Amino acid sequence: MIKVYGVHGSPFVRKVLIALDIKGIPYEVVQQMPFSRDAEYLKINPLGKVPALVDDDLTLCDSKVICQYLEDAYPEVALYPKNPKERARAHWYEDLCAGRVAELASGIFFQRFMRPFILKQEADEVLVAKIIDRDLPPMLDYLESQIPADGFIFGDFMMADLSVISPFINAGYAGYQVDAARWPAVAGLIARVKQQPQVKAVLELEAKALGLG
Template sequence: MIKLHGAILSPYVRKVKVVLAMKGIEYDSTFQMPFNQGADFFKISPLGKIPALEHGDLKISDSTVICEYLEDLYPETPIYPTKPVDRAWARWLVTLGGTKVTELTGGIFFQRFMRINVLQQSSDEVLVEKIINEQLPPILDYLETQAPQAGFLFGDFGLADISLVSPFVNAGYGGYFVDEDRWPNFKRFAQRVLSHASVSPLLDVEAKLVPQSK
């Protein structure tokens, strides 16, 4: 059976769990934070990254690599569109979600959630305000142009959808929510993604850990 290692609130782990749910794949889950790893975990994930996946003799990390492995293994309910142009654009959006979007929203999450609740430290609000007021708006301006007015990015729900929206769940745990007046298309698109049958049950579980996010 597939074994997934990771922390429940990680946007990358969430992304993989959504794909597992989409495809109806059974798996075991092991809690692993992205720090304080033991030597055994580095045998699975040499860079110490989460999520990491074990399947038979295979040991891989990186959420997109894992999702694409699951796609190859279980091609039913595809996570990418079929047309080459659309697939290329979907991969770009997946990359954007996993890099700049997660970097910025993760900064909010780390400062306002992890530092306060886990590390017992105060947040750097100067840094948070810079992210919210200067760095994140240009990205949201771009995402506003990409978000569909109805449905999902490429018709059926897929990896690009959750890759762009999952990081904003973590920003919400840090008290930041996308302004619907300024970015209405993306806000409503994100709400549709979070209401999807493969996503909402995961958020229900997370909400028990962070009830203040409601």
């Protein structure tokens, strides 16, 4: 059976678990915190990040790479467009949102959720203000220009939609909400994706794992 190394609450692990659920592929989750210095895990992922996936003789890291692998190896239900230009746009949105956008959203999550509730430290509010007021708006402006006012990016619900909104789930745990007056398409997409049954199910597991249940 497929093994996914990771923990509930990671925006990257979330993508992989939801992709597996939508495709109806059985899996087990091996509890693995990110950025562990565990030498055994570093053999699986030299970056120490999560998720990693083991499928028989294949060991694979990075949520983008894993989700595209699942699409290639288990084509039903389709989670990426078949048209090369649309598929490329899906990959780019996924790369941007698993990269810079996740970095910013995770900054909010770390300062305003992990530090006060888990680490018993004060948040660095200067850093949070820079993210919210200076760094995140250009990313949201760009995403707003790419996302339709209604429905999903490529018609049906797909990885592109989930990739774009996943970082904002974590920022949401820390109290940040995308301003629906300024970025209505992004805010609307977040709301629609959260209503997808497989997304809802994984978010319920996360809420329990994070003590929000």
